[in-house]
Amino acid sequence: MGLTVKSMGSQIFSKENKQKYQYQIAIAGNPNVGKSTIFNALTGMKQHTGNWPGKTVENTTGICTFHKDNYLLVDIPGTYSLMSNSEEEEIARNYLCFTSIDATVVIVDATCLERSLNLVEQIMEITPNVIVCVNLLDEAKKKKIEINLKQLENLLGVPVVGTIAKKKNTLHTLMQTIEKTVKTKQKQKANVIQYSQEIEEVILNIQNKLVYDDSQTNLQKRWCALKILDGDEKIIQTIEEKKQIKIRNNEQLQTYLQNLRKEKKFQKQYMRDEIICTVVKQTEKIAKEVVTFHKENYQNKGRKIDKIITSKIWGIPIMLVFLAIILWITIVGANYPSQALSMFFEKIQEYLKTWANAWAMPTWLQGIAIDGIYQTVTWIIAVMLPPMAIFFPLFTLLEDLGVLPRIAFNLDKCFQKVCSSGKQALTMCMGLGCNAAGVIGAKIMDTPKEKLLAIVTNSFMPCNGRFPFLITISTIFIGGYVTNGLQSIVAAIVVLAIILLGIAFTFIISKILSKTIIKGNSSHFILELPPYRKPQIGKILIRSILDRTLFVLGRAIAVAAPAGAVIWLLANIMIGDSSILSFIANFLDPFAKLMGLDGYILTAFILGLPANEIVLPIILMSYLGKGTLVSLENSYTIGEILIQNGWTILTAVNVMLFTLLHFPCSTTLLTIKKETGKWRWSILAFLMPTICGIVICMLTTAIYHIIV
Amino acid sequence: MQKLVQIPLNQTVYIQEIQCKENVKRRLLDLGLIQGTKIKPIFKSPLGDPIAYEIRGTLISIRNEEANRIIVKTR
Numbered sequence: 001m002g003l004t005v006k007s008m009g010s011q012i013f014s015k016e017n018k019q020k021y022q023y024q025i026a027i028a029g030n031p032n033v034g035k036s037t038i039f040n041a042l043t044g045m046k047q048h049t050g051n052w053p054g055k056t057v058e059n060t061t062g063i064c065t066f067h068k069d070n071y072l073l074v075d076i077p078g079t080y081s082l083m084s085n086s087e088e089e090e091i092a093r094n095y096l097c098f099t100s101i102d103a104t105v106v107i108v109d110a111t112c113l114e115r116s117l118n119l120v121e122q123i124m125e126i127t128p129n130v131i132v133c134v135n136l137l138d139e140a141k142k143k144k145i146e147i148n149l150k151q152l153e154n155l156l157g158v159p160v161v162g163t164i165a166k167k168k169n170t171l172h173t174l175m176q177t178i179e180k181t182v183k184t185k186q187k188q189k190a191n192v193i194q195y196s197q198e199i200e201e202v203i204l205n206i207q208n209k210l211v212y213d214d215s216q217t218n219l220q221k222r223w224c225a226l227k228i229l230d231g232d233e234k235i236i237q238t239i240e241e242k243k244q245i246k247i248r249n250n251e252q253l254q255t256y257l258q259n260l261r262k263e264k265k266f267q268k269q270y271m272r273d274e275i276i277c278t279v280v281k282q283t284e285k286i287a288k289e290v291v292t293f294h295k296e297n298y299q300n301k302g303r304k305i306d307k308i309i310t311s312k313i314w315g316i317p318i319m320l321v322f323l324a325i326i327l328w329i330t331i332v333g334a335n336y337p338s339q340a341l342s343m344f345f346e347k348i349q350e351y352l353k354t355w356a357n358a359w360a361m362p363t364w365l366q367g368i369a370i371d372g373i374y375q376t377v378t379w380i381i382a383v384m385l386p387p388m389a390i391f392f393p394l395f396t397l398l399e400d401l402g403v404l405p406r407i408a409f410n411l412d413k414c415f416q417k418v419c420s421s422g423k424q425a426l427t428m429c430m431g432l433g434c435n436a437a438g439v440i441g442a443k444i445m446d447t448p449k450e451k452l453l454a455i456v457t458n459s460f461m462p463c464n465g466r467f468p469f470l471i472t473i474s475t476i477f478i479g480g481y482v483t484n485g486l487q488s489i490v491a492a493i494v495v496l497a498i499i500l501l502g503i504a505f506t507f508i509i510s511k512i513l514s515k516t517i518i519k520g521n522s523s524h525f526i527l528e529l530p531p532y533r534k535p536q537i538g539k540i541l542i543r544s545i546l547d548r549t550l551f552v553l554g555r556a557i558a559v560a561a562p563a564g565a566v567i568w569l570l571a572n573i574m575i576g577d578s579s580i581l582s583f584i585a586n587f588l589d590p591f592a593k594l595m596g597l598d599g600y601i602l603t604a605f606i607l608g609l610p611a612n613e614i615v616l617p618i619i620l621m622s623y624l625g626k627g628t629l630v631s632l633e634n635s636y637t638i639g640e641i642l643i644q645n646g647w648t649i650l651t652a653v654n655v656m657l658f659t660l661l662h663f664p665c666s667t668t669l670l671t672i673k674k675e676t677g678k679w680r681w682s683i684l685a686f687l688m689p690t691i692c693g694i695v696i697c698m699l700t701t702a703i704y705h706i707i708v
Numbered sequence: 709m710q711k712l713v714q715i716p717l718n719q720t721v722y723i724q725e726i727q728c729k730e731n732v733k734r735r736l737l738d739l740g741l742i743q744g745t746k747i748k749p750i751f752k753s754p755l756g757d758p759i760a761y762e763i764r765g766t767l768i769s770i771r772n773e774e775a776n777r778i779i780v781k782t783r
Contacts, residue, residue: 081738112765115740269730276737283740306760306767307751315754409769413755416771422758524732524774525758526739529767 021063021072023182026096028123029107030116031078032530034135036060037165038107039075042175066175074101080115082122083232083276086446093235096126097219098242102182103129105174110140110147110162111531114287121279124158124190125223131177132160137170139533144294152290157191192222195278199271202229202260209253212245219243228257230275231268302532306406315410322403323499326394328492330467334386341385345378367572368565371628376564377557379629380613383468388549391464392433400535404429405527412525418507419514420450421525427454428506431461432499435668438463439675449520453510455672456518456685459664460502460509462495465612466659470495472616473659476639477652494656502660509688517684559610559666567607567618568628581622595694596654596701598646605658610666615659650704654697661693710782712747713759713775720748721780728777736778740764747780 029035043062060075076095077088096104106123108116113134124130134147153160159177163170181188194200206225219239227235228247236247247253260266265274308314349370356366398404404426412422423444431438435458442454462470474494479487514520570581578586581603589599604618617629620638623645642651663669663686672682715721723745726733741747741763748762758771770778 083734083738115764115766118738118740272734273737276734277742280737280740280742280745303750310751310753310760312752312754312756409753409758409760410755412753412769412771413757416757416773524728524735525769525771526732526735526774527769528739529760529769531767 021070023069023102023178024072024074024100025178025182026099026101026104027073027075027107028092028096028104028119029078029133029135030080030109030119032528033078033107033109033116034165035078035107036075038133038135038163038171038174039073041165041168041171043073064175066179069179071175071178074099079119081118082126083230083272087443087451090234093126094238096123097235098238101127101129103131103178105131105133105178107133107135110134110136111143111145113147113291114283117283117286118279120156121193121283124156125192125226126220128158128187128190128220129181130158130188130190131174131181132156132158133174134160134162135165137162138164138166139531146292146294148290148292152286155191155286155289158188193279193282195275199229199274202266205256206253209250209256210245210247211250212243226275228253229266230272305532306529309403309406310410319407319410320496322398324492324496326391326398327467327495328488329394330387330391332488333390334468337386337389338382342379342382345382349374349378367628368568372566372568373561373564375629376560376567376614376617379617380557380560380611381553383613385549385553387467388433388464388553391467392549395429395433397535400533402530402532405529408525408527409529414507415510416525418453418511420453420510421446421523423525423527424450424454424506424510427458428461428503431458431463433464435459435461435463435664436671439668439671442675447520447523449514449518450523452518452676452681453513455675456513456681456688457506457509459668459685459689460506460660462498462502462660463612463665465665467495468613469616469659470498470656472635472638473652473656476635476642477647477649480639498656498660501657505661505689505692509692560614563607563610563614564629567614567621570607571621571626571628585622594701595658595697596650596704597658597697598651600645601651601655601658605662608665609663612659612665650701654700657696657700658693661689661696663687663690710780711776712749712761712770712778712780713772715749715780717749717751719782720746722783723747723778724781725779726777727779728774732774736770736774739766739768 027035027039039060039062042064062073062075064071064073074095076092079086079089079092082089082093082096095101104123104127106116106120108120120130120132132152134149134152137147140147147162149160149162159181161170161174161177163174165171195203203222203225206228207221210221210224212221224239224245227239239245240247261268264270309318352370352374353366356370361369407429408422408425410422411425415422415424423446426444427438427441429438430441438458438461439455442451442458445451445454471491475487475491478494479490481490567581570584571579573580575583585599585603587599588602592599592602595602600622601619604615604622607618608615614629616638620641621629623641664672669682669686672685673679676682710721712721712723723741723743725743726736726741728736745763750760750762750767752759753769756772758769759775760767760769762768
């Protein structure tokens with residue numbers, strides 16, 4: 001009787017999946033309670049977990065096999081409540097209300113049970129088949145917090161299981177409880193909140209006016225009545241659409257409500273306050289009965305660290321130093337594996353060539369397949385893999401520690417000024433890894449306006465595809481002024497400066513946009529600062545390499561392969577004396593010169609639309625007049641080639657500026673369309689940085705020519 | 709009548725009334741901030757805004773703009 005696990009990346013509604021499971025279980029909970037960890041442990045799926053609120057922004061599913069039954073587990077976004085209006089909460093609520101789930105597991109934090117119970121109570125109102133899973137019992141033990149699980153079970157009227165995500169046997173108990181719940185035909189009798197007598201009467205009256213049978217659906221009439229009473233338009237509309245229940249057209253009901261609302265205490269906002277206050281008071285009461293604190297000031301240690309990290313003097317410098325160190329480790333550490341990889345790939349390429357010749361493969365096919373596709377793809381792997389394999393784990397380490405919300409906290413004031421919130425700092429950090437990831441992460445923003453701002457300005461953060469290029473150029477042209485040992489440090493400083501410039505642009509553009517085309521309510525910054533947690537190093541390594549690195553790499557390769565073929569064709573199809581590539585470059589040259597670049601550089605940026613990391617290889621290829629991408633590991637040689645082709649310090653600076661300020665890669669643009677639903681935001685995200693880049697480069701060129 | 713934003717660090721006070729905008733108010737209510745709830749400012753961000761408060765055993769950051777609309781009493 002083992003807990004066999006099996007993972008599969010899947011869509012909830014995909015056909016093949018449907019036949020593969022017998023029960024569907026929703027996993028709900030507050031942010032930061034180890035929801036994703038439990039989900040991963042049960043399904044074996046490598047979903048990325050992090051210690052900051054709003055990590056899961058979409059439903060993720062996985063299959064867990066227990067006693068020969070397959071359970072489809074659905075990890076819904078972490079929320080504090082199902083009443084508010086953020087996107088995460090809507091996803092969570094809609095899922096719980098309108099999907100035929102067999103049971104819902106609500107994961108709560110043993111170290112702050114009281115707050116977590118709020119969500120439990122709300123979910124119990126929606127669906128009675130709830131299992132409460134009190135997680136992080138080990139942390140609670142450390143803080144000397146004792147929880148009486150049996151008593152909690154009695155008070156709530158639903159099964160309660162205590163778990164420690166690291167301990168398999170506790171998860172086994174959880175699965176047993178789930179099994180028992182889904183196999184019992186009768187719905188559980190949860191002790192739902194009882195409101196004041198007059199409200200209960202009104203609820204009953206509304207319930208009687210709703211015409212539908214709730215024994216077959218998750219949507220409890222009582223909950224529907226409550227939502228109608230507190231006048232939540234959005235959910236009422238969704239209920240009407242999904243369940244074909246008449247509410248707004250139900251004359252009897254509407255007349256009743258109209259009469260009711262004449263009394264002040266039954267008006268929408270008073271109702272809302274009353275409802276939530278009753279819930280909070282109830283959870284307060286339950287918590288008092290089941291939780292015992294054996295030690296006062298159990299949070300002292302974390303508080304001391306917080307005082308330093310958020311202090312007036314040290315707060316911001318510490319963050320910058322953190323970032324600089326991460327970048328420096330990435331830069332230095334990536335060098336050697338990068339070289340080894342590219343040598344390895346070159347060797348294979350030689351073999352491939354030999355084989356191709358031996359089989360008498362036509363030259364053009366060899367060109368497209370080996371010199372085009374193979375070389376571009378391996379180039380990207382050699383350049384991207386090592387820095388990502390270093391950057392992502394380090395970043396994940398900060399995430400796991402709980403540092404990221406503090407960064408948002410420290411920087412919120414700056415974002416307030418541009419009508420956004422500190423949470424944008426988090427999406428920007430993700431953008432440092434990959435802009436597409438940053439765009440997806442913008443779901444954590446609270447208002448649509450902030451979300452749009454975060455999305456369209458994300459490409460002002462140089463992503464991982466642009467780092468190696470920035471590093472190479474800064475090492476050659478700026479690091480060249482100092483002695484060898486200091487080069488990498490200078491490179492790290494330059495890259496940091498570029499990032500700071502990107503941040504400045506994010507602020508300026510956000511401000512302009514929020515005063516012009518993206519208007520709307522500016523919001524609040526009510527964010528939980530979770531307790532620091534000891535990261536699980538081994539897990540971090542595996543997770544971040546598997547999930548993020550391979551994911552980003554895979555996507556990059558998918559676009560690089562066709563791009564490699566196209567580039568090879570452009571470089572090898574001749575019109576008269578010159579290739580199509582030179583033709584385009586010559587055409588663009590006058591314009592590029594105005595920007596302090598040259599035609600080849602600009603062409604390389606355009607051809608680099610699928611993946612930023614191939615910009616430099618294309619430049620080198622064109623300079624050397626070759627038909628294939630040129631991979632040079634030695635930055636000195638690269639420098640020589642660039643200088644021979646007329647590069648000056650101005651060219652280098654402008655190339656770096658344009659690397660920061662130009663259109664994001666095609667993957668990011670597609671992701672923006674997907675996230676916002678409108679092409680116009682992709683177009684804006686394309687044009688805005690590009691125009692900034694062109695203007696800035698022209699400015700620096702003009703200034704340079706005036707001075708020199 | 710005291711506002712939350714005026715409370716010095718580490719002094720425990722009790723919520724009397726939340727006069728914030730509806731969406732903000734809801735968010736605060738979700739976190740269990742109702743009349744009579746204990747709240748204590750713990751530390752400020754480097755720029756003095758927002759401030760982290762202890763609410764029901766967790767740390768929640770609230771902007772001064774909002775804290776200015778939260779009426780508290782020392783009881």
